[in-house]
Amino acid sequence: MRGVVMHAPGDVRVEDREDPRITKPTDAVIKVEAACVCGSDLWPYRGADQVSDQPMGHEYVGVVEQTGADVRNVRVGDFVVGSFFASDNTCEICRAGYQSRCVNAEPVGGTQAQYARVPLADGTLVAVPGTPDADLVPSLLAASDVLGTGWFAAVAAEAGPGKTVAVVGDGAVGLLGVLAARQLGAERIVVFSRHVDRQRLAAEFGATDVIAERGDEGVKVLKDLTGGLGAHSTIEAVGTQQSMMQAVRATRPGGHVGYVGVTHGVAIPGEELFFSGVHLHGGPAPVRRFLPELVQLILDRRIDPGRVFDLDLPLEDAAEGYRAMDERRAIKTLLRP
Amino acid sequence: MRGVVMHAPGDVRVEDREDPRITKPTDAVIKVEAACVCGSDLWPYRGADQVSDQPMGHEYVGVVEQTGADVRNVRVGDFVVGSFFASDNTCEICRAGYQSRCVNAEPVGGTQAQYARVPLADGTLVAVPGTPDADLVPSLLAASDVLGTGWFAAVAAEAGPGKTVAVVGDGAVGLLGVLAARQLGAERIVVFSRHVDRQRLAAEFGATDVIAERGDEGVKVLKDLTGGLGAHSTIEAVGTQQSMMQAVRATRPGGHVGYVGVTHGVAIPGEELFFSGVHLHGGPAPVRRFLPELVQLILDRRIDPGRVFDLDLPLEDAAEGYRAMDERRAIKTLLRP
Numbered sequence: 001m002r003g004v005v006m007h008a009p010g011d012v013r014v015e016d017r018e019d020p021r022i023t024k025p026t027d028a029v030i031k032v033e034a035a036c037v038c039g040s041d042l043w044p045y046r047g048a049d050q051v052s053d054q055p056m057g058h059e060y061v062g063v064v065e066q067t068g069a070d071v072r073n074v075r076v077g078d079f080v081v082g083s084f085f086a087s088d089n090t091c092e093i094c095r096a097g098y099q100s101r102c103v104n105a106e107p108v109g110g111t112q113a114q115y116a117r118v119p120l121a122d123g124t125l126v127a128v129p130g131t132p133d134a135d136l137v138p139s140l141l142a143a144s145d146v147l148g149t150g151w152f153a154a155v156a157a158e159a160g161p162g163k164t165v166a167v168v169g170d171g172a173v174g175l176l177g178v179l180a181a182r183q184l185g186a187e188r189i190v191v192f193s194r195h196v197d198r199q200r201l202a203a204e205f206g207a208t209d210v211i212a213e214r215g216d217e218g219v220k221v222l223k224d225l226t227g228g229l230g231a232h233s234t235i236e237a238v239g240t241q242q243s244m245m246q247a248v249r250a251t252r253p254g255g256h257v258g259y260v261g262v263t264h265g266v267a268i269p270g271e272e273l274f275f276s277g278v279h280l281h282g283g284p285a286p287v288r289r290f291l292p293e294l295v296q297l298i299l300d301r302r303i304d305p306g307r308v309f310d311l312d313l314p315l316e317d318a319a320e321g322y323r324a325m326d327e328r329r330a331i332k333t334l335l336r337p
Numbered sequence: 338m339r340g341v342v343m344h345a346p347g348d349v350r351v352e353d354r355e356d357p358r359i360t361k362p363t364d365a366v367i368k369v370e371a372a373c374v375c376g377s378d379l380w381p382y383r384g385a386d387q388v389s390d391q392p393m394g395h396e397y398v399g400v401v402e403q404t405g406a407d408v409r410n411v412r413v414g415d416f417v418v419g420s421f422f423a424s425d426n427t428c429e430i431c432r433a434g435y436q437s438r439c440v441n442a443e444p445v446g447g448t449q450a451q452y453a454r455v456p457l458a459d460g461t462l463v464a465v466p467g468t469p470d471a472d473l474v475p476s477l478l479a480a481s482d483v484l485g486t487g488w489f490a491a492v493a494a495e496a497g498p499g500k501t502v503a504v505v506g507d508g509a510v511g512l513l514g515v516l517a518a519r520q521l522g523a524e525r526i527v528v529f530s531r532h533v534d535r536q537r538l539a540a541e542f543g544a545t546d547v548i549a550e551r552g553d554e555g556v557k558v559l560k561d562l563t564g565g566l567g568a569h570s571t572i573e574a575v576g577t578q579q580s581m582m583q584a585v586r587a588t589r590p591g592g593h594v595g596y597v598g599v600t601h602g603v604a605i606p607g608e609e610l611f612f613s614g615v616h617l618h619g620g621p622a623p624v625r626r627f628l629p630e631l632v633q634l635i636l637d638r639r640i641d642p643g644r645v646f647d648l649d650l651p652l653e654d655a656a657e658g659y660r661a662m663d664e665r666r667a668i669k670t671l672l673r674p
Contacts, residue, residue, distance in 0.1 A: 092564070092566060241607075274621070284612065
C-alpha cells in the first residue's frame with residue numbers, strides 16, 4: 001500500500017509500505033477513507049521532536065476491512081471513526097473517562113496511508129450508522145482528534161453558561177475549542193489570533209472577541225475586557241512556555257485552564273502557579289469519551305468542525321500538505337488515500 | 338504590647354511593639370486570645386525565605402477590641418476567628434469562593450502578639466456565638482489557617498466517597514488534610530509519614546494506611562496498594578519539588594492533586610504533567626469560604642483539629658516554640674499572649 005513516511009525533519013514522502021495485518025485478536029484493519037496532518041506532526045517536521053523513517057498519521061476515518069477473532073463491536077464494512085489512542089474502554093481509567101490513559105492504551109499510528117491497523121478495536125472504534133454523506137466525512141475525521149481535543153480542552157476549562165472563555169492558539173484545535181465552548185453554552189469567547197482567516201473562522205464557530213496581542217500584552221487586553229479579573233476558563237492549544245503562561249495569566253483566581261497543546265520544553269514555575277489560584281487540567285485528550293456525542297452532533301448537522309480543513313489533497317500530495325501547514329498557508333490538511 | 342519579631346533566620350524574639358490601631362474604617366483591632374507558629378514560618382526561620390525584623394504570625398482567635406466606623410458584622414466583645422488573608426467577601430472572586438485572592442485582599446500579619454489589626458473586618462472575621470469553652474480555643478485557632486488549608490486541599494483534591502486519598506506531608510496541614518478527607522467521606526486515606534507520633538495522630542484523624550517510603554519509592558508502594566493506578570485524590574502539603582512531583586506521580590490519570598504547601602523553588606515539568614492527566618489545583622487556601630462550616634463542626638464537637646497543637650506556650654516563650662517545630666519536637670506550637 002501507499003503511505004506517508006517522515007524520514008527526517010522537512011522530509012515527507014509517500015511510498016510503498018507493507019500492508020497492515022491483524023496481529024492480535026483484538027485488532028481491526030481499516031481501509032482509510034480520509035486522514036489528515038496534525039499540528040503535532042509539525043513538531044518533528046520542524047525538528048522540535050526527533051524523527052527518523054516514521055510512518056505518519058494518527059487521525060482517521062475508514063471502513064473496517066478485517067477484524068481479529070475477539071472483535072465484537074464493529075464488523076467488516078462498518079464506517080468507523082476512532083481515537084488516536086487505542087483503549088479497551090473497560091478498565092477503571094477508561095470508565096472514569098480517561099481512555100487516552102487506558103491501562104492497555106496503545107498509540108494508533110501510520111494512518112496517513114491506504115490502510116491502518118487499529119488495536120483494541122472494540123474499545124477504540126465507533127461505528128457510524130450506514131454510510132455517511134460525503135460532505136460529512138471531514139467533520140467525522142475531525143472528531144478523531146482535533147475536535148475531540150478542542151472539546152476536551154473546553155470541558156477541562158469548564159466552559160459553560162455565564163462563563164468567559166479565552167482561547168490561546170488559533171490552530172485547528174484552538175478553533176474547535178471555540179466551537180466546543182459555544183456548544184457548551186459559554187457566554188463570551190475570546191480568541192487570541194493575528195491571522196484574518198483564522199479570526200473569521202473563529203467568529204463563525206462562535207468567538208465573540210478577538211485579541212491580536214500576544215503574551216502579557218494579550219493578557220492585559222483580556223483583563224481590560226473582563227473587569228480586571230481574567231477569563232473564567234482558558235483553553236491552551238499550543239504547548240509552548242509562552243502559551244502556557246499566557247493561559248495561566250489570562251485566567252482569574254479559581255478559574256480553569258484546559259491545556260491540550262503537546263508541551264515542548266515547558267516548565268511551570270511553582271510559585272506563580274500557586275498564587276494564581278487556577279485549576280490546571282489537560283493532557284492527551286480522551287477523545288473516545290466524547291466520540292459518540294460528537295458523531296451524533298455531526299450527523300445531526302449541528303456542528304461543522306470539518307471547516308478547519310482548508311486544504312484537501314490526494315494522499316500522494318502529502319508533502320505539499322505538510323508544507324502548507326508549516327508555512328501557515330493552510331490551517332489543516334485533509335489527505336485522501 | 339508584646340509581640341514576636343523575627344530579626345533574621347533562627348532569631349525570634351518577643352519584644353515591645355507599638356499597639357495596633359484602626360487605620361481604615363473597615364479595620365478591627367482584636368485582643369489575641371491564641372496564636373500559633375505556622376509551618377510556613379519555618380521557611381524564613383530556616384533561611385529559605387528572606388527575613389529582616391518581621392513581626393510574625395497570621396493565625397489568630399481573639400476578642401474584638403475596637404472597630405472602624407464602617408464595620409457592621411462584628412462588634413466589640415465578639416469572640417472571632419478569621420483567615421490569614423483579609424478579604425471583602427463581596428467581590429466576584431470572593432463570591433466564587435476564592436477569598437484569598439479577593440480583589441482587595443490584604444495579608445493579616447503580626448498576630449503572634451497581644452493585639453492585632455484585621456483589615457476588612459466584615460469580610461474576614463467570623464463571630465463565634467458567646468464565649469467558646471476554653472478547650473475549644475485550639476480547634477478554633479486551627480480553623481484560621483491550618484485546618485482551613487488542609488480542608489481546601491482535600492476539596493481541591495476532590496476527596497469524597499469511594500475515593501482513595503493520598504497525603505504527602507505529615508505536618509499539621511497534611512494531618513488536617515486527613516481529617517478533612519475523612520469528613521468528606523473518603524474511603525481510604527493513605528498518609529506518607531515516617532514519624533510515629535504523626536502516624537498515630539493521622540490514624541486518629543482517619544488515615545487507613547501509612548507509607549514510610551518517600552519520593553518514587555513511596556509512589557511505588559502506593560501504586561501497589563491501588564491496583565497499579567494510584568490515588569484518586571492527592572493532598573500536597575509540603576511545597577518542595579520532591580513533594581510536588583511525588584503528589585503528581587501518586588495520582589491516577591484523571592485524578593486530582595490539591596496542593597497547599599507554599600511552593601519553594603518548584604518547577605513542574607510540562608511534559609510529565611501533560612502525560613500524567615491529573616488535575617492540579619491549589620494555592621493559598623480561601624479559608625474564609627470554609628470558616629462558618631468549620632466553626633460549626635468544632636462547636637458541635639464533631640472534629641477536634643486542635644489536637645495538632647502538641648506544644649502550648651506563653652507568648653513570651655515563642656522562641657522555644659519555633660525551635661521545637663524546627664527540630665520536629667513539636668508538630669505545631671500554640672502561643673498564648
